[in-house]
Amino acid sequence: xxWAAVPASALTVIEPGNRHAEQPPxxxxxxxRTEALKTTFDRKYEKVVGLLQRDRRLIAQIRKAADDFGIxxxxxxxxxxxxxxxxxxxxxxxxxxxxxxVAYLKGRIDFEYDGEDVEDFIxxxxxxxxxxxxxxxxxxxxxxxxxxxxxxxxxxxxxxFPNNRFSAVFFQPFYAGQxxxxxxxxxxxxxxxxxxxxxxxGMPTLSAENGKKVYEAIMDPDKTLPYxxxxxxxxxxxxxxxxxxxxxxxxxxxATLYNTGDSLGRAQALAKRNRQSGKTVYPEENxxxxxxxxxxxxxxxxxxxx
Numbered sequence: 067x068x069w070a071a072v073p074a075s076a077l078t079v080i081e082p083g084n085r086h087a088e089q090p091p092x093x094x095x096x097x098x099r100t101e102a103l104k105t106t107f108d109r110k111y112e113k114v115v116g117l118l119q120r121d122r123r124l125i126a127q128i129r130k131a132a133d134d135f136g137i138x139x140x141x142x143x144x145x146x147x148x149x150x151x152x153x154x155x156x157x158x159x160x161x162x163x164x165x166x167x168v169a170y171l172k173g174r175i176d177f178e179y180d181g182e183d184v185e186d187f188i189x190x191x192x193x194x195x196x197x198x199x200x201x202x203x204x205x206x207x208x209x210x211x212x213x214x215x216x217x218x219x220x221x222x223x224x225x226x227f228p229n230n231r232f233s234a235v236f237f238q239p240f241y242a243g244q245x246x247x248x249x250x251x252x253x254x255x256x257x258x259x260x261x262x263x264x265x266x267x268g269m270p271t272l273s274a275e276n277g278k279k280v281y282e283a284i285m286d287p288d289k290t291l292p293y294x295x296x297x298x299x300x301x302x303x304x305x306x307x308x309x310x311x312x313x314x315x316x317x318x319x320x321a322t323l324y325n326t327g328d329s330l331g332r333a334q335a336l337a338k339r340n341r342q343s344g345k346t347v348y349p350e351e352n353x354x355x356x357x358x359x360x361x362x363x364x365x366x367x368x369x370x371x372x
């Protein structure tokens with residue numbers, strides 16, 4: 067670890083609620099997806115909230131996963147509602163996600179780019195600094211960093227690589243930009259969380275060599291919730307330990323980080339900015355997290371009393 071953990075006495079607690087008085091602008095891509103489906107953000111929000119209201123078994127599973135990873139279940143509700151309001155449209159029943167998954171999981175799923183499997187790709191000498199790193203998150207984060215600095219948008223050994231994220235180039239074999247399942251996780255995130263999920267739940271660890279198992283983990287609603295909870299718990303820890311902010315009471319901020327990804331890099335950037343500026347710059351919600359904070363009372367009601 068390249069940073070010193072912030073002592074608890076120095077933590078700044080972020081209270082519930084939004085820093086922005088009005089919702090930040092919604093990206094054009096999200097608007098275009100919604101228009102293509104001939105629907106609206108409000109209808110999509112109502113649909114996913116309706117799913118959660120009807121499916122008490124799913125709510126119980128959300129509560130258990132959150133408890134296992136030591137987080138308030140509102141963070142998981144926020145991530146699910148945010149994803150299905152702005153990125154995809156919810157199905158009417160949670161189990162439909164599993165039925166949909168089966169259509170994708172019949173054949174072999176390989177994580178590769180232009181004929182080069184990712185397991186071979188990360189054996190290139192550029193990745194030597196990642197060799198021997200213990201921990202799935204640490205190892206894949208290292209590889210992602212190498213991709214950004216050495217390969218993204220560059221030509222290496224006569225081969226050109228796209229100017230795109232590591233996860234989009236190697237880990238979305240159906241089509242770039244697509245995520246799946248109730249939690250809309252991408253496969254690289256699941257691989258990063260593999261060790262933590264295994265340690266907490268006993269679920270088998272994942273490997274990039276077995277793309278089908280990775281996709282089962284993110285597409286089967288009975289399996290994906292621990293990966294969601296691990297991702298959210300990790301974001302909370304990153305901001306506490308690296309940037310000195312306790313965001314555990316603000317589901318809009320955790321939803322923002324779930325939406326944007328790379329909580330580690332964002333926490334490091336915020337910590338660096340605060341060190342250099344000499345004044346406190348607070349974490350802020352994006353359009354997606356703003357909506358979650360704005361409707362927190364309504365979303366908490368989905369969890370019931372028990």
